[in-house]
Amino acid sequence: MTKTTDLVSSTQEITKEALHKLGFDDGMYELIKEPLRFLEVRIPIRMDDNTVKTFTGYRAQHNHAVGPTKGGVRFHPDVNKDEVKALSMWMTMKCGITDLPFGGGKGGIICDPRQMSNQELERLSRGYVRAISQFVGPESDIPAPDVYTNPQIMSWMMDEYSKINRSNAFAFITGKPLALGGSLGRNRATALGAVITIEEAIKRKNLDIKGSRITIQGFGNAGSFIAKILHDMGAKIVAISESYGALHNPDGLDVNRLIELKEQHGRVTHLFDDVITNEALFEVDCDILVPAALSNQITEDNASKIKASIIAEAANGPTTQEATRILTNRGVLIIPDVLASAGGVTVSYFEWVQNNQGYYWSEEEINHKLRNKMVDAFNKIYDLAEDRNMDMRLAAYVLGIKRTAEATRFRGWA
Ligand code: GLU
Numbered sequence: 001m002t003k004t005t006d007l008v009s010s011t012q013e014i015t016k017e018a019l020h021k022l023g024f025d026d027g028m029y030e031l032i033k034e035p036l037r038f039l040e041v042r043i044p045i046r047m048d049d050n051t052v053k054t055f056t057g058y059r060a061q062h063n064h065a066v067g068p069t070k071g072g073v074r075f076h077p078d079v080n081k082d083e084v085k086a087l088s089m090w091m092t093m094k095c096g097i098t099d100l101p102f103g104g105g106k107g108g109i110i111c112d113p114r115q116m117s118n119q120e121l122e123r124l125s126r127g128y129v130r131a132i133s134q135f136v137g138p139e140s141d142i143p144a145p146d147v148y149t150n151p152q153i154m155s156w157m158m159d160e161y162s163k164i165n166r167s168n169a170f171a172f173i174t175g176k177p178l179a180l181g182g183s184l185g186r187n188r189a190t191a192l193g194a195v196i197t198i199e200e201a202i203k204r205k206n207l208d209i210k211g212s213r214i215t216i217q218g219f220g221n222a223g224s225f226i227a228k229i230l231h232d233m234g235a236k237i238v239a240i241s242e243s244y245g246a247l248h249n250p251d252g253l254d255v256n257r258l259i260e261l262k263e264q265h266g267r268v269t270h271l272f273d274d275v276i277t278n279e280a281l282f283e284v285d286c287d288i289l290v291p292a293a294l295s296n297q298i299t300e301d302n303a304s305k306i307k308a309s310i311i312a313e314a315a316n317g318p319t320t321q322e323a324t325r326i327l328t329n330r331g332v333l334i335i336p337d338v339l340a341s342a343g344g345v346t347v348s349y350f351e352w353v354q355n356n357q358g359y360y361w362s363e364e365e366i367n368h369k370l371r372n373k374m375v376d377a378f379n380k381i382y383d384l385a386e387d388r389n390m391d392m393r394l395a396a397y398v399l400g401i402k403r404t405a406e407a408t409r410f411r412g413w414a
Pocket of ligand 1: 070071072073094142143144145146147174175341342344345346348
Protein backbone atom coordinates (compact mmCIF):
# COMPACT_ATOMS: atom_id res chain seq x y z
CA MET A 1 0.00 0.00 0.00
CA THR A 2 1.41 3.38 -0.93
CA LYS A 3 1.57 5.79 1.97
CA THR A 4 -0.47 8.97 1.85
CA THR A 5 2.64 11.04 2.65
CA ASP A 6 3.72 10.04 -0.88
CA LEU A 7 0.59 11.73 -2.20
CA VAL A 8 1.66 15.00 -0.58
CA SER A 9 5.29 14.79 -1.63
CA SER A 10 4.55 13.85 -5.24
CA THR A 11 1.96 16.66 -5.44
CA GLN A 12 4.54 19.08 -4.04
CA GLU A 13 7.18 17.89 -6.49
CA ILE A 14 4.98 18.49 -9.53
CA THR A 15 3.70 21.81 -8.12
CA LYS A 16 7.30 22.99 -7.68
CA GLU A 17 8.16 22.09 -11.24
CA ALA A 18 4.99 23.78 -12.52
CA LEU A 19 5.79 26.99 -10.59
CA HIS A 20 9.33 27.02 -12.00
CA LYS A 21 8.00 26.58 -15.54
CA LEU A 22 5.81 29.63 -14.88
CA GLY A 23 8.82 31.62 -13.69
CA PHE A 24 7.94 31.75 -9.97
CA ASP A 25 10.65 31.41 -7.35
CA ASP A 26 11.05 29.20 -4.29
CA GLY A 27 9.32 31.79 -2.09
CA MET A 28 6.10 31.20 -4.01
CA TYR A 29 6.57 27.45 -3.72
CA GLU A 30 7.07 27.71 0.06
CA LEU A 31 3.71 29.45 0.36
CA ILE A 32 1.86 27.11 -2.00
CA LYS A 33 3.29 23.75 -0.92
CA GLU A 34 0.87 23.39 2.04
CA PRO A 35 -2.67 24.61 2.77
CA LEU A 36 -2.77 28.14 4.24
CA ARG A 37 -5.19 26.89 6.86
CA PHE A 38 -5.69 23.43 8.28
CA LEU A 39 -8.30 22.72 10.94
CA GLU A 40 -8.50 19.65 13.13
CA VAL A 41 -11.68 19.29 15.17
CA ARG A 42 -13.07 16.80 17.69
CA ILE A 43 -16.77 16.04 17.35
CA PRO A 44 -18.56 14.36 20.27
CA ILE A 45 -21.70 12.52 19.14
CA ARG A 46 -24.37 10.70 21.10
CA MET A 47 -24.66 7.25 19.51
CA ASP A 48 -27.92 5.29 19.27
CA ASP A 49 -26.90 3.10 22.24
CA ASN A 50 -26.69 6.30 24.34
CA THR A 51 -22.88 6.27 24.63
CA VAL A 52 -20.87 9.28 23.48
CA LYS A 53 -18.22 8.78 20.81
CA THR A 54 -15.74 11.46 19.78
CA PHE A 55 -14.80 11.66 16.09
CA THR A 56 -11.89 13.54 14.50
CA GLY A 57 -12.54 15.78 11.50
CA TYR A 58 -10.38 17.97 9.26
CA ARG A 59 -10.79 20.86 6.87
CA ALA A 60 -7.94 22.06 4.66
CA GLN A 61 -8.11 25.44 2.89
CA HIS A 62 -5.26 25.46 0.43
CA ASN A 63 -5.28 28.98 -0.94
CA HIS A 64 -8.02 31.63 -1.18
CA ALA A 65 -6.16 34.20 -3.32
CA VAL A 66 -8.63 33.92 -6.23
CA GLY A 67 -11.81 33.35 -4.23
CA PRO A 68 -13.42 31.10 -1.62
CA THR A 69 -11.93 27.64 -1.15
CA LYS A 70 -14.00 24.77 -2.50
CA GLY A 71 -14.06 21.02 -2.17
CA GLY A 72 -15.77 17.96 -0.77
CA VAL A 73 -15.97 16.33 2.64
CA ARG A 74 -15.28 12.59 2.81
CA PHE A 75 -16.45 10.18 5.49
CA HIS A 76 -14.03 7.24 5.56
CA PRO A 77 -12.06 5.19 8.13
CA ASP A 78 -8.79 5.92 6.26
CA VAL A 79 -9.17 9.73 6.24
CA ASN A 80 -5.96 11.35 7.50
CA LYS A 81 -4.26 14.75 7.56
CA ASP A 82 -1.90 14.16 4.66
CA GLU A 83 -4.60 12.86 2.38
CA VAL A 84 -6.86 15.83 3.14
CA LYS A 85 -3.98 18.23 2.49
CA ALA A 86 -3.09 16.62 -0.85
CA LEU A 87 -6.75 16.53 -1.88
CA SER A 88 -7.13 20.25 -1.12
CA MET A 89 -4.17 21.03 -3.38
CA TRP A 90 -5.70 18.94 -6.15
CA MET A 91 -8.88 20.99 -5.78
CA THR A 92 -6.83 24.16 -6.41
CA MET A 93 -5.61 22.56 -9.65
CA LYS A 94 -9.10 21.48 -10.74
CA CYS A 95 -10.49 24.99 -10.15
CA GLY A 96 -7.53 26.60 -11.94
CA ILE A 97 -7.80 24.29 -14.95
CA THR A 98 -11.51 25.02 -15.44
CA ASP A 99 -11.02 28.69 -14.56
CA LEU A 100 -13.40 28.79 -11.60
CA PRO A 101 -13.03 31.71 -9.12
CA PHE A 102 -12.16 29.30 -6.29
CA GLY A 103 -9.12 27.96 -4.50
CA GLY A 104 -8.90 24.38 -3.26
CA GLY A 105 -10.41 23.02 -0.07
CA LYS A 106 -11.12 19.56 1.29
CA GLY A 107 -12.51 18.01 4.45
CA GLY A 108 -12.91 14.64 6.02
CA ILE A 109 -14.08 12.79 9.11
CA ILE A 110 -12.50 9.55 10.31
CA CYS A 111 -15.55 7.28 10.57
CA ASP A 112 -17.16 4.29 8.90
CA PRO A 113 -20.52 5.51 7.60
CA ARG A 114 -21.48 1.94 6.59
CA GLN A 115 -21.57 1.03 10.29
CA MET A 116 -23.62 4.08 11.39
CA SER A 117 -27.37 4.72 11.49
CA ASN A 118 -28.94 7.66 9.67
CA GLN A 119 -29.50 9.43 12.99
CA GLU A 120 -25.86 9.04 13.94
CA LEU A 121 -24.77 10.32 10.53
CA GLU A 122 -27.05 13.34 10.92
CA ARG A 123 -25.59 14.20 14.36
CA LEU A 124 -22.06 13.77 13.00
CA SER A 125 -22.72 15.97 9.95
CA ARG A 126 -24.25 18.71 12.11
CA GLY A 127 -21.47 18.41 14.69
CA TYR A 128 -18.82 18.84 12.00
CA VAL A 129 -20.47 22.02 10.70
CA ARG A 130 -20.76 23.44 14.25
CA ALA A 131 -17.06 22.73 14.79
CA ILE A 132 -15.86 24.49 11.62
CA SER A 133 -18.67 27.07 11.22
CA GLN A 134 -16.53 30.12 12.04
CA PHE A 135 -14.08 29.29 9.26
CA VAL A 136 -16.42 28.34 6.39
CA GLY A 137 -19.25 30.01 4.49
CA PRO A 138 -20.58 30.93 1.02
CA GLU A 139 -17.90 33.63 0.68
CA SER A 140 -15.01 31.79 2.31
CA ASP A 141 -15.09 28.00 2.02
CA ILE A 142 -17.79 25.90 0.35
CA PRO A 143 -18.00 22.14 1.05
CA ALA A 144 -19.51 19.46 -1.23
CA PRO A 145 -19.92 15.67 -1.42
CA ASP A 146 -16.97 13.31 -1.73
CA VAL A 147 -16.34 9.66 -0.85
CA TYR A 148 -19.38 8.29 1.11
CA THR A 149 -21.14 11.64 1.48
CA ASN A 150 -24.29 12.49 -0.47
CA PRO A 151 -27.12 15.03 -1.01
CA GLN A 152 -28.82 14.09 2.30
CA ILE A 153 -25.62 14.82 4.23
CA MET A 154 -25.25 18.12 2.33
CA SER A 155 -28.83 18.99 3.37
CA TRP A 156 -28.14 18.45 7.09
CA MET A 157 -24.95 20.48 6.83
CA MET A 158 -26.72 23.31 5.00
CA ASP A 159 -29.51 23.31 7.60
CA GLU A 160 -27.07 23.42 10.53
CA TYR A 161 -25.07 26.26 8.99
CA SER A 162 -28.31 28.15 8.27
CA LYS A 163 -29.46 27.79 11.90
CA ILE A 164 -26.15 29.07 13.24
CA ASN A 165 -26.27 32.06 10.89
CA ARG A 166 -30.03 32.58 11.19
CA SER A 167 -30.68 32.71 7.44
CA ASN A 168 -31.10 30.23 4.61
CA ALA A 169 -27.54 29.76 3.39
CA PHE A 170 -28.10 27.70 0.23
CA ALA A 171 -24.76 28.83 -1.24
CA PHE A 172 -22.85 27.47 1.76
CA ILE A 173 -22.61 23.96 0.29
CA THR A 174 -23.07 22.24 -3.09
CA GLY A 175 -24.26 18.81 -4.19
CA LYS A 176 -27.61 19.47 -2.49
CA PRO A 177 -30.87 17.83 -3.61
CA LEU A 178 -32.85 19.80 -6.21
CA ALA A 179 -35.50 20.72 -3.60
CA LEU A 180 -32.86 22.57 -1.56
CA GLY A 181 -31.25 24.51 -4.39
CA GLY A 182 -29.20 21.74 -5.94
CA SER A 183 -28.30 21.94 -9.62
CA LEU A 184 -29.60 19.81 -12.45
CA GLY A 185 -26.80 17.64 -13.82
CA ARG A 186 -24.70 17.67 -10.62
CA ASN A 187 -24.94 13.91 -9.88
CA ARG A 188 -23.64 12.95 -13.35
CA ALA A 189 -21.21 15.86 -13.64
CA THR A 190 -17.96 14.08 -12.71
CA ALA A 191 -18.73 11.26 -15.17
CA LEU A 192 -19.84 13.56 -17.97
CA GLY A 193 -16.77 15.75 -17.50
CA ALA A 194 -14.51 12.69 -17.78
CA VAL A 195 -16.33 11.48 -20.90
CA ILE A 196 -15.93 14.89 -22.57
CA THR A 197 -12.15 14.74 -22.01
CA ILE A 198 -12.14 11.21 -23.47
CA GLU A 199 -13.97 12.47 -26.57
CA GLU A 200 -11.34 15.18 -27.04
CA ALA A 201 -8.47 12.71 -26.54
CA ILE A 202 -10.00 10.37 -29.10
CA LYS A 203 -10.15 13.18 -31.65
CA ARG A 204 -6.47 13.94 -31.10
CA LYS A 205 -5.57 10.27 -31.59
CA ASN A 206 -7.74 9.97 -34.72
CA LEU A 207 -9.82 7.20 -33.18
CA ASP A 208 -13.58 6.78 -33.00
CA ILE A 209 -15.61 6.39 -29.83
CA LYS A 210 -17.94 3.98 -31.65
CA GLY A 211 -16.56 0.50 -31.21
CA SER A 212 -13.74 1.65 -28.88
CA ARG A 213 -13.01 -0.93 -26.20
CA ILE A 214 -13.14 0.49 -22.68
CA THR A 215 -12.04 -0.88 -19.31
CA ILE A 216 -13.35 0.82 -16.17
CA GLN A 217 -12.01 0.27 -12.66
CA GLY A 218 -14.79 1.17 -10.24
CA PHE A 219 -18.57 0.95 -10.38
CA GLY A 220 -19.51 3.78 -8.01
CA ASN A 221 -21.01 7.17 -8.91
CA ALA A 222 -18.30 8.06 -11.45
CA GLY A 223 -17.60 4.56 -12.85
CA SER A 224 -21.21 3.54 -13.42
CA PHE A 225 -22.25 6.82 -15.09
CA ILE A 226 -19.11 6.78 -17.27
CA ALA A 227 -19.91 3.21 -18.34
CA LYS A 228 -23.50 4.16 -19.18
CA ILE A 229 -22.67 7.33 -21.12
CA LEU A 230 -19.90 5.66 -23.18
CA HIS A 231 -22.05 2.58 -23.82
CA ASP A 232 -24.89 4.81 -25.07
CA MET A 233 -22.37 6.51 -27.40
CA GLY A 234 -21.57 3.17 -29.03
CA ALA A 235 -18.39 2.21 -27.18
CA LYS A 236 -17.86 -1.33 -25.92
CA ILE A 237 -17.32 -1.68 -22.17
CA VAL A 238 -15.13 -4.80 -22.18
CA ALA A 239 -14.32 -4.90 -18.45
CA ILE A 240 -15.56 -3.26 -15.26
CA SER A 241 -14.68 -3.86 -11.62
CA GLU A 242 -15.93 -3.25 -8.13
CA SER A 243 -13.88 -3.83 -4.99
CA TYR A 244 -14.92 -7.51 -4.93
CA GLY A 245 -13.64 -8.37 -8.44
CA ALA A 246 -14.11 -7.60 -12.12
CA LEU A 247 -16.22 -8.73 -15.07
CA HIS A 248 -14.72 -9.16 -18.54
CA ASN A 249 -16.27 -9.78 -21.94
CA PRO A 250 -14.26 -8.94 -25.10
CA ASP A 251 -17.56 -8.50 -27.02
CA GLY A 252 -18.83 -5.87 -24.56
CA LEU A 253 -20.75 -6.12 -21.28
CA ASP A 254 -24.47 -5.38 -20.95
CA VAL A 255 -23.97 -2.19 -18.94
CA ASN A 256 -27.64 -1.30 -18.46
CA ARG A 257 -28.34 -4.72 -16.97
CA LEU A 258 -25.33 -4.44 -14.65
CA ILE A 259 -26.55 -1.05 -13.40
CA GLU A 260 -30.01 -2.52 -12.73
CA LEU A 261 -28.46 -5.44 -10.85
CA LYS A 262 -26.31 -3.07 -8.83
CA GLU A 263 -29.39 -1.05 -7.86
CA GLN A 264 -31.15 -4.23 -6.74
CA HIS A 265 -28.27 -6.00 -4.99
CA GLY A 266 -25.81 -3.26 -4.05
CA ARG A 267 -23.02 -5.17 -5.83
CA VAL A 268 -22.84 -7.34 -8.95
CA THR A 269 -19.74 -9.50 -9.31
CA HIS A 270 -21.00 -12.17 -6.87
CA LEU A 271 -23.85 -12.87 -9.33
CA PHE A 272 -21.44 -14.14 -12.01
CA ASP A 273 -19.13 -17.17 -12.24
CA ASP A 274 -16.41 -15.84 -14.53
CA VAL A 275 -14.99 -13.10 -12.35
CA ILE A 276 -11.43 -11.87 -12.89
CA THR A 277 -9.21 -10.13 -10.32
CA ASN A 278 -8.66 -6.40 -10.09
CA GLU A 279 -5.03 -6.99 -11.14
CA ALA A 280 -6.09 -8.87 -14.26
CA LEU A 281 -8.39 -5.97 -15.12
CA PHE A 282 -5.41 -3.77 -15.93
CA GLU A 283 -4.07 -6.33 -18.42
CA VAL A 284 -7.29 -6.58 -20.44
CA ASP A 285 -6.87 -5.76 -24.13
CA CYS A 286 -8.62 -2.40 -24.64
CA ASP A 287 -8.21 1.07 -26.15
CA ILE A 288 -9.14 3.21 -23.16
CA LEU A 289 -8.62 2.54 -19.46
CA VAL A 290 -10.61 4.54 -16.89
CA PRO A 291 -9.45 4.20 -13.28
CA ALA A 292 -12.48 5.47 -11.33
CA ALA A 293 -11.86 4.04 -7.87
CA LEU A 294 -8.99 4.63 -5.45
CA SER A 295 -5.55 6.26 -5.46
CA ASN A 296 -2.26 4.48 -6.31
CA GLN A 297 -3.71 1.74 -8.54
CA ILE A 298 -1.39 2.07 -11.54
CA THR A 299 2.17 1.64 -10.36
CA GLU A 300 5.57 0.67 -11.78
CA ASP A 301 4.57 -2.96 -11.15
CA ASN A 302 1.61 -3.06 -13.52
CA ALA A 303 2.18 -0.05 -15.86
CA SER A 304 4.02 -2.08 -18.49
CA LYS A 305 1.15 -4.59 -18.73
CA ILE A 306 -1.43 -1.96 -19.66
CA LYS A 307 -2.55 -2.19 -23.29
CA ALA A 308 -4.72 0.92 -23.55
CA SER A 309 -3.44 3.92 -25.53
CA ILE A 310 -5.53 6.41 -23.49
CA ILE A 311 -5.94 6.49 -19.70
CA ALA A 312 -8.60 8.80 -18.28
CA GLU A 313 -8.14 9.29 -14.53
CA ALA A 314 -11.63 9.74 -13.12
CA ALA A 315 -10.40 8.91 -9.59
CA ASN A 316 -8.14 11.16 -7.51
CA GLY A 317 -4.48 10.09 -7.73
CA PRO A 318 -4.81 6.63 -9.38
CA THR A 319 -1.38 6.66 -11.10
CA THR A 320 1.98 7.02 -9.36
CA GLN A 321 4.63 9.30 -10.82
CA GLU A 322 6.87 6.35 -11.80
CA ALA A 323 3.97 4.77 -13.67
CA THR A 324 3.18 8.12 -15.32
CA ARG A 325 6.76 8.25 -16.65
CA ILE A 326 6.71 4.65 -17.93
CA LEU A 327 3.38 5.15 -19.72
CA THR A 328 4.15 8.59 -21.15
CA ASN A 329 7.44 7.27 -22.57
CA ARG A 330 5.48 4.53 -24.30
CA GLY A 331 3.24 7.15 -25.92
CA VAL A 332 0.15 6.44 -23.78
CA LEU A 333 -1.99 9.57 -23.43
CA ILE A 334 -2.86 10.10 -19.75
CA ILE A 335 -5.73 12.50 -19.07
CA PRO A 336 -4.68 13.50 -15.53
CA ASP A 337 -7.07 13.33 -12.58
CA VAL A 338 -7.12 17.07 -11.95
CA LEU A 339 -8.48 17.47 -15.49
CA ALA A 340 -10.55 14.30 -16.02
CA SER A 341 -12.36 14.59 -12.66
CA ALA A 342 -12.95 18.36 -12.71
CA GLY A 343 -16.54 18.09 -13.95
CA GLY A 344 -17.96 17.68 -10.42
CA VAL A 345 -16.57 20.89 -9.01
CA THR A 346 -17.42 22.72 -12.25
CA VAL A 347 -21.12 21.96 -11.84
CA SER A 348 -20.77 22.71 -8.10
CA TYR A 349 -19.64 26.16 -9.18
CA PHE A 350 -22.76 26.47 -11.37
CA GLU A 351 -24.85 25.41 -8.36
CA TRP A 352 -23.25 28.13 -6.21
CA VAL A 353 -23.82 30.75 -8.92
CA GLN A 354 -27.48 29.72 -9.24
CA ASN A 355 -27.93 29.88 -5.44
CA ASN A 356 -26.42 33.37 -5.36
CA GLN A 357 -28.53 34.68 -8.25
CA GLY A 358 -31.70 32.81 -7.22
CA TYR A 359 -32.36 31.82 -10.83
CA TYR A 360 -31.95 28.26 -12.07
CA TRP A 361 -30.75 26.94 -15.43
CA SER A 362 -32.01 23.93 -17.43
CA GLU A 363 -30.02 20.71 -17.54
CA GLU A 364 -29.25 21.44 -21.18
CA GLU A 365 -27.76 24.80 -20.24
CA ILE A 366 -25.66 23.23 -17.46
CA ASN A 367 -24.33 20.45 -19.70
CA HIS A 368 -23.52 22.93 -22.43
CA LYS A 369 -21.59 25.14 -19.98
CA LEU A 370 -19.80 22.07 -18.58
CA ARG A 371 -18.83 20.91 -22.07
CA ASN A 372 -17.35 24.32 -22.93
CA LYS A 373 -15.25 24.33 -19.76
CA MET A 374 -13.97 20.77 -20.22
CA VAL A 375 -13.20 21.06 -23.95
CA ASP A 376 -11.35 24.30 -23.39
CA ALA A 377 -9.37 22.87 -20.46
CA PHE A 378 -8.43 19.69 -22.32
CA ASN A 379 -7.19 21.51 -25.38
CA LYS A 380 -5.21 24.11 -23.44
CA ILE A 381 -3.43 21.35 -21.51
CA TYR A 382 -2.87 19.15 -24.56
CA ASP A 383 -1.38 22.02 -26.55
CA LEU A 384 0.77 23.16 -23.65
CA ALA A 385 2.10 19.61 -23.24
CA GLU A 386 2.93 19.41 -26.96
CA ASP A 387 4.44 22.89 -27.28
CA ARG A 388 6.60 22.72 -24.16
CA ASN A 389 7.33 18.99 -24.33
CA MET A 390 5.80 18.15 -20.93
CA ASP A 391 3.62 15.26 -19.89
CA MET A 392 -0.10 16.02 -19.55
CA ARG A 393 0.05 15.96 -15.74
CA LEU A 394 2.74 18.62 -15.51
CA ALA A 395 0.92 20.71 -18.13
CA ALA A 396 -2.29 20.38 -16.07
CA TYR A 397 -0.48 21.61 -12.95
CA VAL A 398 1.04 24.52 -14.87
CA LEU A 399 -2.43 25.65 -15.97
CA GLY A 400 -3.94 24.68 -12.61
CA ILE A 401 -1.63 26.71 -10.39
CA LYS A 402 -1.16 29.73 -12.68
CA ARG A 403 -4.03 31.93 -11.54
CA THR A 404 -3.57 31.16 -7.85
CA ALA A 405 0.13 32.00 -8.06
CA GLU A 406 -0.53 35.21 -9.99
CA ALA A 407 -3.24 36.32 -7.57
CA THR A 408 -0.98 35.46 -4.63
CA ARG A 409 1.75 37.66 -6.10
CA PHE A 410 -0.60 40.56 -6.94
CA ARG A 411 -1.88 40.49 -3.36
CA GLY A 412 1.71 40.75 -2.18
CA TRP A 413 1.63 37.51 -0.19
CA ALA A 414 4.73 36.01 -1.81
N1 GLU B 1 -15.46 16.04 -4.20
C1 GLU B 1 -15.48 16.39 -5.59
C2 GLU B 1 -14.06 16.48 -6.13
O1 GLU B 1 -13.14 15.91 -5.57
C3 GLU B 1 -16.32 17.64 -5.85
C4 GLU B 1 -15.93 18.86 -5.10
C5 GLU B 1 -16.94 20.00 -5.25
O2 GLU B 1 -17.93 19.81 -5.93
O3 GLU B 1 -16.68 21.05 -4.66
O4 GLU B 1 -13.80 17.05 -7.15
